[in-house]
Amino acid sequence: MPPYTTTSLKAELNSRGWRLTPQREKILHVFQNLPRGNHLSAEELFHLLEQRGEPISLSTIYRSVKLMTRMGILRELELAEGHKHYELHQPHPHHHHHVVCIQCNRTIEFNSDSVLKQSLRQAEREGLQLIDCQLNVMTICPEALRMGWPSSLPSDWACSRAISEEEPSNSQLS
């Protein structure tokens, strides 16, 4: 279904008794222009729009991402500790899963047909309709293990792989 245009988003919303608003359009726009592999938390989305000079209230953000997730437009990810992240919900061929380092939260995407197939099979087996499937592969880097994880690890220690991947490079996201 994606990419959505203003028109198709409106149609999608209206068909369910919901309305197209500038806020919803802007939020979708952000996600559609987010570089591959990036995902935003509600707060990050809030700040991004704020910095862009198009502020939207935080509660509207929360309400919108939840709505758009239910509609199947966004995908809710629970990768890092604490807060949820959202990304565009891609159709099957682009559907992806995540490898996460539980030390630094760095994430890497990967594709897998077999995982999707397995998920479909299990949903079917229960007579349920598949909405989404997410495989989270939790890992730790050998360096962290060598450093004594999980007991003694200097509090300021970071994986060598933990490049500045924390903050999505906010430069020019549409």
Added chain:
Amino acid sequence: MPPYTTTSLKAELNSRGWRLTPQREKILHVFQNLPRGNHLSAEELFHLLEQRGEPISLSTIYRSVKLMTRMGILRELELAEGHKHYELHQPHPHHHHHVVCIQCNRTIEFNSDSVLKQSLRQAEREGLQLIDCQLNVMTICPEALRMGWPSSLPSDWACSRAISEEEPSNSQLS
């Protein structure tokens, strides 16, 4: 590694400079006697122990489940909305994944070698050590769809499958 005895738990803790306490032992005991397919949130664990007349402070619960998760004794699940659930971390042959109904949060376990294999492969590819992998299959029952999900669904509506699965049957969990 599981099942843990008091002795092996103590050894495991001590080897990392941690200590065996009655609280940690009780918590492990609860999980070891939890019927298959059940998992508890911090709060549920708190109430369970309270009702049993062996109260443990909520902050200790939080600290303990986090520690035991890092140690690989427990497994942290993010299935339902809002709060995390914990269960015993089973070794490979018993490792399982979950089908979840996003309407009623009912969960069903399933096993899959291929998913584990896929996870190992991806972790390896990145030079990372696999700690855990969790496949969450989000589904919705056809009845809910027929009732108009996701837009118009009576607020009190529940899947016919949504038996009293919400509260783990607290009857006599060791």
Added chain:
DNA sequence: CTTTTTGCAAAGTTTTTGCACTATA
């Protein structure tokens, strides 16, 4: 006896809600 762990209460995060106002269909 040194160091970790606990329980408590207070504070921190993240998310939701009520309500008057505004905008959409």
Added chain:
DNA sequence: TATAGTGCAAAAACTTTGCAAAAAG
């Protein structure tokens, strides 16, 4: 112009933290 959506501020839900007392090794 009826109904859905917004923004605000207040509340709720969940989790973490500081600290003094207690317990483990």
